[in-house]
Amino acid sequence: MKEIIKNKITEAVNEMISKNENYSDFELGDLNFEISFTKDEKFGDWSSNIAMILAGRLRMNPFELAQEIAQLFRTENNIEKVEAVAPGYINFYLSKEYFSNVVGEILKKCDDWGKIDDLKGKVFLAEHTDPNLFKEFHIGHVMTNTIGESLGRIAQFANAEVKQVTFQGDVGLHVAKTLWGMKELNAELPDEESDVWAKQAFLGKCYAWGEKNYSQEDNSNVKNEIIAINKAVYSKEDEVQNKIYKTGKEWSLKYFEEIYKILGSNFDHYFLESETFEDGKRIVEENLNKVFKESNGAIIFPGSEYGLHDRVFINSEGLPTYEAKDIGLFYNKWKKYNPDISLTITGGEQKEYFQVVKKAAGMINKEWEEKTIHIAHGTLRLKSGKMSSRKGEIVRAKKWIEDTADIILKKMKENNVSDNKEADAKKIAIAAIKYSILKIMAGKDIVYDEEKSISFEGDSGPYLQYSYVRANSILNKLSGYVIGDFKKINLRSGDVPRIEKMLVKFPEIVSKSLSEYSPHVVANYLHDLSAEFNSFYANTKIADEKNVDYKNNVALTEAFRMTLKNGLYLLGIEAVEKM
């Protein structure tokens, strides 16, 4: 529809220009005007700003120009009315047929409703979460994971071939600190029968202990020990240490598997630093004196020459830093997937760091820079201040989810509608958490208030799930009917309900969300859509055969349910049947 309107406007403007010699030297080609949904029903359904843009160029009154264009606009069946309105909008009113046809289309497309071709044939890589083995998974990781998973799913809806990957840190100073701690705190070592949570909690404690001792100024012995351990991790020469390392690594990998399962996150591949650092180191060394240079015994990239920071890629011990490992990751990503778009999602504090790495990467291989997009999201911070796994001051993801699920479970027991309360409570908890992250534009900080539990009402994940449950409940009641019976939709007796008009927007919303790499566009839309449905629900008895618009309303409810379900999928949220 958008394209039709756009073409017809172009025709009208061309006609206007050809008729009037005042415009003869005017070129339409580069006009970038828009056709967008109106923000209020009273302005019609679609609206164009063409007159206001033309007005600037032709130095004319936008409203008069709008009137002229509107008059020349040749309407077609589905466009009922075209109207020029001050300050210079041209508004389009669509017919009832148009909207009921879209409802029919939604019922036909089902799970495919909302899919677009924006990334057809493209390989889309989404790297996110990037936890360090030997450290605990905290609520900050949940944020990256949630945003990354959602962006991947949105790209998938845009018909891209999506690969979700993560880059896990299994070598480096943090590992050395943990290993040192494991030796020191050996007495507390959990036995093999302990669960993954206890084991990882122990590793987290060891890390914090190692970090604390490492950074104490008067403790140069410990510092040297840890540096030695770090070297041995890379070289794998110390048999005893290799064994400890192997134990810790296995515990961690199992632990992360459990976490990903809880979050509903699926990775196509796990890159490990231990598998990329050699490539990274080699590439950096190959490009010494071309891209990189030596400085104080280390190999650095002189970012300051490009308005960025200088950063160390290989330290004076000859070991690769995260920077070099990231170069190795670029190499391995392209070797394995050759992506058209490669997204890296991290916290905002890595913004300037990543600019440096990306710049350096681009000087090695142009494609690496050109096809990489860094999404820096905000920090999930505590009300009391920043989390620090170094100091052991973190909120564990698992605890967050379980605490949330407990509150929900209590509420479910009061209501007593769900048949699998435990499982549903978990889904609702995840929904609440993910939605609270996704409803905010990526890039902004979120303050996590441990006192105030997360919201289950209003603009929240559970609100969306609840709206789904309501629609579901109506449709279940009609189990004697097959929805197929409603696919032949008659014209409504009255006005098209707002919810029906809103459904039409879904594919456009997906497209916008993708182009801005911002799941919050989808989240906000689903909230508005659900609010509109709930309002419709409160004012209309939907499952009422006596109503003249009965079939329309049932079909509309089904279309809403499908749209919401597909939208929730994009956010990585599961619908529940009852709650």
Place this chain on the structure above:
RNA sequence: GCCCCCAUAGCUCAACGGAUAGAGCAACAGCCUUCUAAGCUGAAGAUCUAGGUUCGAUUCCUGGUGGGGGUACCA
């Protein structure tokens, strides 16, 4: 010091340079004999500050104030 980001209602967030700046929470007034009240309806409430660009600025530019982040061998 230098660089980057942010500032909208009491609180948490929205708003392609456009129409009356939208929501949720909290507080206030209502609505369960009717498809699940995790809901609905109503009223109240906001663009940090000084300039500039524009037909039009919450949005773009400059200064100020306040907050966050980054600044070489951590990730």
